[in-house]
């Protein structure tokens with residue numbers, strides 16, 4: 001039987017997506033050829049790219065609003081510098097809410113001045129700073145919607161007069177937001193959309209073309225837009241699997257429907273963390289808790305051996321916390337069924353009974 005996969009990323013994908021992806025590796029689109037051995041410029045693959053970008057915009061409610069969707073390579077990590085390369089002329093504002101924001105800041109500093117408007121670094125990123133103002137004289141404001149490692153999530157976004165840029169790698173398509181507030185959203189596929197190897201970038205075209213520096217072609221959003229994500233060979237398989245996941249999401253009612261399920265899963269685990277005296281949540285303020293990654297610890301490490309046996313026996317995989325936080329992290333991306341969280345909660349309750 002398949003494990004209950006709580007992996008933080010690369011992460012669980014829907015069973016039907018995996019089946020269709022496996023079939024396409026053998027025979028894609030009745031071509032009697034593998035998806036992996038055809039030209040990315042073939043009619044069949046161009047249709048995949050078109051459908052994937054259309055679905056991304058549709059599911060975010062961004063069709064016909066001046067946005068373009070791209071499937072690029074280099075991971076979300078390349079976007080840390082691509083954003084700055086394309087948009088940072090003099091000064092940019094960043095909110096530092098975790099390891100990934102911190103890395104984005106580091107890259108941006110290569111291109112200009114960075115104003116860190118808020119940071120929870122001194123508290124090992126266990127909360128989302130809220131008392132900050134974004135200056136009007138910056139080229140853009142960058143934030144990270146969900147902090148995968150620490151289990152915090154921004155529940156609201158500031159009203160800003162400058163372009164709003166967001167790394168949504170680990171909660172894209174997981175909840176309803178007014179996505180039109182954002183000017184550029186990026187997300188590595190492997191957290192909530194597909195396998196590693198491609199990054200979704202959704203960008204409002206009007207913000208581009210304003211920096212004075214020369215931009216190498218591979219790093220220029222405008223080139224990728226004009227070539228419809230085919231400036232060079234795209235990550236054919238990851239784009240295809242992302243398309244399948246977006247189709248799956250649409251069939252299941254889209255972002256609003258999955259948000260309901262995600263909320264239910266999050267409530268279940270957090271209720272147990274709060275109720276069960278053996279466990280404690282990592283995040284300081286309950287309102288900052290992530291619906292995607294629940295981070296928690298044992299109050300007494302003496303129970304670790306027993307708990308690890310219990311969840312392993314229950315068929316759970318990928319529960320260990322990131323090394324910078326320790327403890328446990330239950331990543332509950334879109335494709336994780338409610339049942340998996342129920343199994344985890346049961347293991348936590350069993351530990352309590354045996355203690």
Ligand SMILES: *Cc1c(COP(=O)(O)O)cnc(C)c1O
Pocket residue numbers: 009074075076077078100144146147148167168169170188189191
């Ligand atoms: C995983 C992750 C990244 C890094 O993604 P790569 O695709 O490995 O570069 C960046 N930001 C967030 C929020 C992430 O969760």
